[in-house]
Amino acid sequence: MNTVKEIREGIVRSLTPHVGKDEAEAMARIILEDAAGVSRTAAIIDPGRLLEDATVTRISAIVGRVADGEPLQYVLGEAVFMGMRLRVTPHTLIPRPETAGLVDIITDEYSGAKDLQIIDIGTGSGCIAIALARALPYCAVTAADISSEALAVASYNASALGTSNVKCIRLDALHLPMPAAPLYDIIVSNPPYVTVAEKADMDRRVLDYEPGTALFVPDDDPLRFYRAIAVYAQSALRPDGSLYFEINPLYATDMEQMLRSLAFEDVDIRRDYRGKKRYAVCLCPEK
Structure with missing residues (x-):
């Protein structure tokens, strides 16, 4: 019989060899x-509910793709980030919990702020830009990316979530046009920061499916995106403006030194929820 309980147990049984029991149970709920439209609570209250054959067929297809290595978020076409359901495609990275920590840092420091101009460089799915726009509804947020496919996803997500204060534009983070006058109060970026040498330690699901252009940097220049954005920020940030990065913990010291060498003030390297040095925060150089 195709009861909720039996189907859930079957999903867990099928996926455990591939992702581990805890992850398989989390995936079964999703x-x-x-x-099937069966919430976690409904699965507990009514485990004997029968599912239609068509629903079971769809579940089997999803489980098969995940078992073959495809990330569940790409199979479903969406990911949950900070309570938001976001469309994701192979042109966009799957949002990570670490990135939510970067959003929290900004919203904690600017709670209740109004009339700020914010830009998220390398927006991907738009997760950072949209989360900031929702938390700071009286501020204007620009979501920038070099990928037109990623921008289409970000634009869809911004519209679907009702964030009319988000504008999407195409920019190359390595060739940012220097503004004639400062434009932004906040510049934030989670650019590519994984070195090619780190590939050997990465999950095949990430390597085989997520966009390499949004992940990797050359081994001999791991800070290339940060440097380009920081140089842009010297001109683009307004006085007292702030620059926020998600960073590779392996290069936290190098990041701090680079930002100080560019005269950024109050450079602070902060840790994520796992205790890793994950964020760089600093203030605009004195003008």
Whole structure:
């Protein structure tokens, strides 16, 4: 019989060899909700509910793709980030919990702020830009990316979530046009920061499916995106403006030194929820 309980147990059984039991159980909850409309609470209250054959077929197809190595978020076409359901495609990275920490730092420091100009460089799915726009509804947020495919996803997400204060534009983070006058109060970026040498230690699901252009930097220049954005920020940040980065913990010291060498003030390297040096925060150089 195709009861909720039996289907859930079957999903866990099928996926555990590939992702581990804890992750398989989490995926089972997500799959049941997405494919069958069965929430976690409903699965507990009514485990004997029968699912239609068509629903079971869809669940089987999803489980098969995940078992073959495809990330569940790409199979479903969406990811949950800070309570938001965001469209994701192979042109965009899957948002990570570490990135939510970067948003929290900014919203904690600017709670209740109005009339700020913010730009998220390398926006991907738009997760940072949209989260900031929702938390700071009286501020204007620009979501920038070099990928037109990623911008289409970010634009869809901004519209779907009702964030009319988000504007999407195409920019190359390595060739940013220097403004004639300062434009922004906040510049934030989670650019590519994984070196090619680190590939050997990465999950095949990431390597095989997520966009390499949004992940990797050359081994001999791991700070290339940060340097380009920081140089841009010297001109683009307004007085007392702030620059925020998500960083590779392996290069935290190098990041701090680079930002100080460019005269940024109050440079602070902060840790993520796992205790890793994950964020760089600093103030605009004195003008």
